[in-house]
Amino acid sequence: MIALLNGLELEDNTWITLESDEQGIYHxxxxxxxxxxxxxxxxLLRSDKLDAWRIHAPDSTEFKIATSAAISSLIQHALPGLVSxxxxxxxxxVPNRKDSFYFAMNQHEELWKTIEKQKNIAFYWADAPxxxxxKLVFMVPS
Incomplete structure (x- = not known):
């Protein structure tokens, strides 16, 4: 029963799934x-292999978030992406699951404004499981 409840999306939030390409970049x-x-x-980052990650706090500097046009340059030059x-x-x-981690995006950053303007987002994590x-979760005010 708990597993079923944790799988439910509890509010009128909008969820967008990012799809991985052949280079491991999610768009x-x-x-x-x-x-x-x-x-x-x-x-939202979800993987059965992330449960072990709870032992030490995840570091958002391990992955990069940017527009699809900018992500390759960030990877190539080891530059940071959007802060989360x-x-x-x-x-x-949102569902509270042991295999899931949620990161709040910094919506005040210039890079986020570029993501909004270009209407796309890319995510890259070199050591991704x-x-x-x-996924992105757009939380509506309650």
């Missing part, structure tokens, strides 16, 4: 999103 299309209406935007902050415990309104799922 998401934001053309149908009204990003300004979201009070918080979360990055690990949300622990899981925020209210092979079963990684990446």
């Amino acid at each position: 998401g299309d934001l053309h149908h999103m009204q990003t300004q209406q979201a009070s918080t935007i979360l990055l 902050r690990w949300e622990t415990p899981s925020p209210r309104g 092979d079963d990684l799922q990446v």
